[in-house]
Amino acid sequence: MAIIVGMGLGLDRDLPVAVQNAVRQAKANVHQSYRIHLAIVFSTIEFASPQVLKTLYALLGQVHIVGASSLGIITNQGIFRHGLAIMLLSFPKNIFCSTSFVQKISAKSSTNAGEELGEKLLFSFKNTQRDLGLVFSDGLIRDTSGFLYGLKERLGWSFPLAGACASDNYEFKKTFVYFNEQASSDAACGIIWGGKMNFGLGIKHGWKALGQPRTVTKATGNTIYEIDGQNAVSVYKDYFDFDIYRLKSELKRLSIMYPIGVYLEGEEECLLRNVVSLENDKALVCQGYVPEGSGIRLMIGTKESCLAATQEALNEAKTNLLGRQADFVFVFDSIARYMLLGRQAGKELDIIKQGLGKDVPIMGIYSFGEQAPLKAVNFQGKVYFHNQTISILGIGG
Amino acid sequence: MAFTEFLINTLVFCGIILSIVLAILLLYKTEKIKLLEQSIAKLKISLNEMDEQAKLIVRTDMELNKAQEELDKKIVGLYALQRLSRSISTTLEENLIFKMIDFSVIEELGFEKACCFLFDEGLNQFVLQLNIGYSRGEIEGIMKMVASDINRYLELIKEESTTSSISLTTDPEFREKMGKVFRVASFIASPLLPKEGSKGFFLAGTMSRETLISEGDEELITILANQLGQALENARLFEKTWRAHQELEKKVEERTRELSKALEEVKMISRRKTDFVSSVAHELRTPLTSIKGYAAIVLSEKLGTLPPPLKERLEKINRHSDELAQLVNDLLDISRIESGRVSMEQQPQDLKSIVEEVVDLLSIIIKEKQIEFSYSVPQEAQSVYVDRGQIKRVLINLINNAIKFTPSNGKITVSCSSGDHEVRVDVQDSGYGIPESSIDKIFEEFYRVDNPINQEAKGTGLGLPLVKNIIEAHKGKIWVKSKLGNGSTFSFTLPKPIQ
Numbered sequence: 085m086a087i088i089v090g091m092g093l094g095l096d097r098d099l100p101v102a103v104q105n106a107v108r109q110a111k112a113n114v115h116q117s118y119r120i121h122l123a124i125v126f127s128t129i130e131f132a133s134p135q136v137l138k139t140l141y142a143l144l145g146q147v148h149i150v151g152a153s154s155l156g157i158i159t160n161q162g163i164f165r166h167g168l169a170i171m172l173l174s175f176p177k178n179i180f181c182s183t184s185f186v187q188k189i190s191a192k193s194s195t196n197a198g199e200e201l202g203e204k205l206l207f208s209f210k211n212t213q214r215d216l217g218l219v220f221s222d223g224l225i226r227d228t229s230g231f232l233y234g235l236k237e238r239l240g241w242s243f244p245l246a247g248a249c250a251s252d253n254y255e256f257k258k259t260f261v262y263f264n265e266q267a268s269s270d271a272a273c274g275i276i277w278g279g280k281m282n283f284g285l286g287i288k289h290g291w292k293a294l295g296q297p298r299t300v301t302k303a304t305g306n307t308i309y310e311i312d313g314q315n316a317v318s319v320y321k322d323y324f325d326f327d328i329y330r331l332k333s334e335l336k337r338l339s340i341m342y343p344i345g346v347y348l349e350g351e352e353e354c355l356l357r358n359v360v361s362l363e364n365d366k367a368l369v370c371q372g373y374v375p376e377g378s379g380i381r382l383m384i385g386t387k388e389s390c391l392a393a394t395q396e397a398l399n400e401a402k403t404n405l406l407g408r409q410a411d412f413v414f415v416f417d418s419i420a421r422y423m424l425l426g427r428q429a430g431k432e433l434d435i436i437k438q439g440l441g442k443d444v445p446i447m448g449i450y451s452f453g454e455q456a457p458l459k460a461v462n463f464q465g466k467v468y469f470h471n472q473t474i475s476i477l478g479i480g481g
Numbered sequence: 482m483a484f485t486e487f488l489i490n491t492l493v494f495c496g497i498i499l500s501i502v503l504a505i506l507l508l509y510k511t512e513k514i515k516l517l518e519q520s521i522a523k524l525k526i527s528l529n530e531m532d533e534q535a536k537l538i539v540r541t542d543m544e545l546n547k548a549q550e551e552l553d554k555k556i557v558g559l560y561a562l563q564r565l566s567r568s569i570s571t572t573l574e575e576n577l578i579f580k581m582i583d584f585s586v587i588e589e590l591g592f593e594k595a596c597c598f599l600f601d602e603g604l605n606q607f608v609l610q611l612n613i614g615y616s617r618g619e620i621e622g623i624m625k626m627v628a629s630d631i632n633r634y635l636e637l638i639k640e641e642s643t644t645s646s647i648s649l650t651t652d653p654e655f656r657e658k659m660g661k662v663f664r665v666a667s668f669i670a671s672p673l674l675p676k677e678g679s680k681g682f683f684l685a686g687t688m689s690r691e692t693l694i695s696e697g698d699e700e701l702i703t704i705l706a707n708q709l710g711q712a713l714e715n716a717r718l719f720e721k722t723w724r725a726h727q728e729l730e731k732k733v734e735e736r737t738r739e740l741s742k743a744l745e746e747v748k749m750i751s752r753r754k755t756d757f758v759s760s761v762a763h764e765l766r767t768p769l770t771s772i773k774g775y776a777a778i779v780l781s782e783k784l785g786t787l788p789p790p791l792k793e794r795l796e797k798i799n800r801h802s803d804e805l806a807q808l809v810n811d812l813l814d815i816s817r818i819e820s821g822r823v824s825m826e827q828q829p830q831d832l833k834s835i836v837e838e839v840v841d842l843l844s845i846i847i848k849e850k851q852i853e854f855s856y857s858v859p860q861e862a863q864s865v866y867v868d869r870g871q872i873k874r875v876l877i878n879l880i881n882n883a884i885k886f887t888p889s890n891g892k893i894t895v896s897c898s899s900g901d902h903e904v905r906v907d908v909q910d911s912g913y914g915i916p917e918s919s920i921d922k923i924f925e926e927f928y929r930v931d932n933p934i935n936q937e938a939k940g941t942g943l944g945l946p947l948v949k950n951i952i953e954a955h956k957g958k959i960w961v962k963s964k965l966g967n968g969s970t971f972s973f974t975l976p977k978p979i980q
Contacts (some may be wrong), residue, residue, distance in 0.1 A: 097583075125753075139669065165586070166588070252615065253689070254688050255688075294535045294538060294539065295531060295532045295534075295535030295536070296528035296529070296531050296532040296535070297528075322536065323536050323539045323540075323541065324539060325536070325540055326545065338543075341542075341543070341546060342539060377781065382535060382539070384538065384542060424546075426550060426553040427492055427553045427556065427557065
């Protein structure tokens with residue numbers, strides 16, 4: 085049986101009006117006789133306030149809300165830099181879901197926070213087989229890989245998990261995740277589904293390796309101290325011919341255009357890592373783990389390779405759906421891709437719409453990082469934290 | 482012993498052989514290591530070269546990306562400007578111009594905040610015209626700070642050039658201050674310089690330290706400010722023209738009111754005159770009838786034979802009484818028609834028969850003066866919708882006049898022609914004609930053209946006004962064309978029966 089989906093979009097500058105419009109549209113697409121089980125909410129940063137969430141929660145009749153803030157929202161109607169999108173989901177009796185939330189991650193250690201969220205999500209799923217997890221986390225958590233590690237510890241290392249890190253309007257100041265009537269930073273929320281459902285996930289980045297292969301000779305967690313025995317910052321900045329001051333001022337921009345590619349043992353694809361800051365002007369602090377001893381390369385992306393990767397991710401998602409129709413689709417697209425594609429950003433959406441059919445509800449965000457399994461050589465897939473990717477997740481009943 | 486010696490010798494030999502083999506192997510391996518080292522060195526060089534190339538590629542790519550971003554931004558900005566330009570160029574109300582600028586335009590230009598101030602000389606302060614992206618509290622704070630530094634902002638306008646957080650300026654302190662005042666990390670401010678009325682400035686800014694403002698952005702904001710200035714100028718010119726137009730309309734209205742009032746007064750006077758003429762004529766007719774009656778009785782000599790001089794005088798009294806009666810009757814007719822007391826009894830009539838009746842009536846005089854008279858009423862002009870008696874009167878009057886002012890052996894023609902809804906009748910003579918100065922007055926009551934005929938012949942000056950009144954009562958028109966010495970043509974129109 086199909087999952088009933090109702091989508092609504094609010095674009096008005098007056099936030100309460102936009103929220104009301106979105107709720108009205110979404111509800112209009114779900115017949116009154118269906119019970120709404122879950123609401124996914126994505127919005128641009130202006131909507132990320134407790135007032136908006138409280139209004140939403142009340143208007144939706146206290147349906148569970150899960151969502152995140154973003155630089156822009158992706159919907160069938162287009163990409164919007166101001167707006168709020170709601171997806172109301174009504175599941176058939178043979179599909180179950182559980183939602184939960186964890187706050188104050190930095191006070192707990194990321195791994196502990198991940199474990200806590202995993203435990204909470206599993207709590208109501210004790211005797212039911214779980215099939216898929218979706219997680220949204222604050223995009224500015226320092227140790228997202230650690231958080232993911234904790235989550236995998238509880239949900240299982242090969243449990244299919246997808247998700248995205250919330251983003252803001254490219255200021256890297258504050259990002260939010262939404263859970264019921266709360267809009268919180270330094271937090272994460274998630275959903276796990278179980279029962280008779282199908283899903284297909286495709287993830288690709290399209291960035292290409294450049295320059296000589298190098299080795300991380302000294303690293304801890306997210307921080308690379310030495311590359312080929314040299315100061316990591318000096319190796320990185322040499323590529324751009326910048327002094328340390330210019331590197332610092334343009335770091336965020338540079339690192340999304342030219343991330344570091346990390347080769348992982350047993351994986352077909354390399355992981356991309358954005359450099360988020362410099363430590364003592366010597367070490368590179370990345371958004372995810374970089375194991376000591378791993379081979380790394382500087383990566384470069386082009387519009388063409390980026391769009392080709394979107395097509396590949398879509399094909400992969402469709403292949404994994406095993407020919408079944410998706411009832412709705414989530415798109416988690418890195419803001420790096422939005423920056424790189426510029427005016428052609430809409431082409432990614434065109435590719436997805438063309439591949440899935442224009443009537444399939446699509447909703448997505450631009451993220452500061454994505455969580456998804458990589459296609460492994462020896463087993464089904466281990467979930468990693470990624471940068472610069474587009475992940476397309478189609479779900480059907 | 483010998484065996485032992487043999488064994489030692491054999492071992493020594495083998496050792497020597499092994500040493501030689503090992504030496505050979507060592508030599509071979511050393512050579513291989515050398516070759517490998519050479520390959521590694523080559524590979525290292527290649528990798529280093531590859532890395533150097535990579536650096537070049539990255540740097541070129543950065544430049545290309547920057548150029549592409551700049552281009553994208555410019556294209557998006559130009560689209561936004563074009564859209565805005567289309568809407569503001571068609572706006573002729575100053576208040577509406579700034580309402581055309583919404584958040585999406587500012588966002589497409591690459592900014593999140595924008596505001597615009599115009600300097601009001603009367604109030605001696607900057608007045609806020611546009612606020613995008615600022616809260617009420619923020620904008621009130623900005624207004625206060627702008628008000629406290631009016632002269633510096635006026636200078637900014639006087640400089641007539643765009644200033645920004647990246648442009649070179651003689652006053653970097655003020656530039657920094659502007660960033661703080663308008664709560665932005667980067668900004669572009671451009672003056673609004675309409676030729677008419679108050680001037681001001683437009684400011685667009687971004688709080689993001691990541692957004693880099695370029696010269697291209699400065700150009701776009703300058704274009705936008707120029708367009709706003711132009712739109713303000715157009716709106717003000719339009720308002721000025723509109724006001725002038727309104728004043729003119731007001732004056733025309735006032736004048737029309739005055740004229741209407743005057744016309745009403747004229748009409749009232751005319752009505753009074755008509756009433757006066759009517760009552761005087763009535764009052765005159767009764768004694769006139771008595772005079773005429775008594776004169777007729779005396780002239781009939783029933784009361785006794787009259788001596789010839791007395792008879793001659795009485796005949797004169799009788800004739801003058803007739804003329805006076807005619808004059809009174811004409812006056813009464815005119816006043817009746819003018820006051821609407823007499824309505825035209827219009828019916829479908831045959832114009833040809835009316836003309837023929839009139840010609841028959843006047844044929845004796847025509848013959849007496851040996852005038853060549855002709856008339857033509859074509860088939861299509863025969864049917865008219867008129868009061869037969871009144872139109873006969875018109876024709877008698879006009880043909881009589883023509884006879885009167887046409888010398889012997891002259892020519893008179895009556896011709897009729899048909900129009901869409903009316904029939905036109907022309908009475909043309911080869912008489913003395915009318916001086917140009919008299920043409921406009923000829924239909925006025927009691928006006929008589931100053932010519933030898935009129936000096937000799939008697940007339941009341943009421944014939945043509947009566948004719949005019951009758952024609953106009955039929956909703957027709959009457960006019961005359963004449964040249965002194967070349968005769969006159971009196972034309973009038975009559976309605977056709979409704980089909």
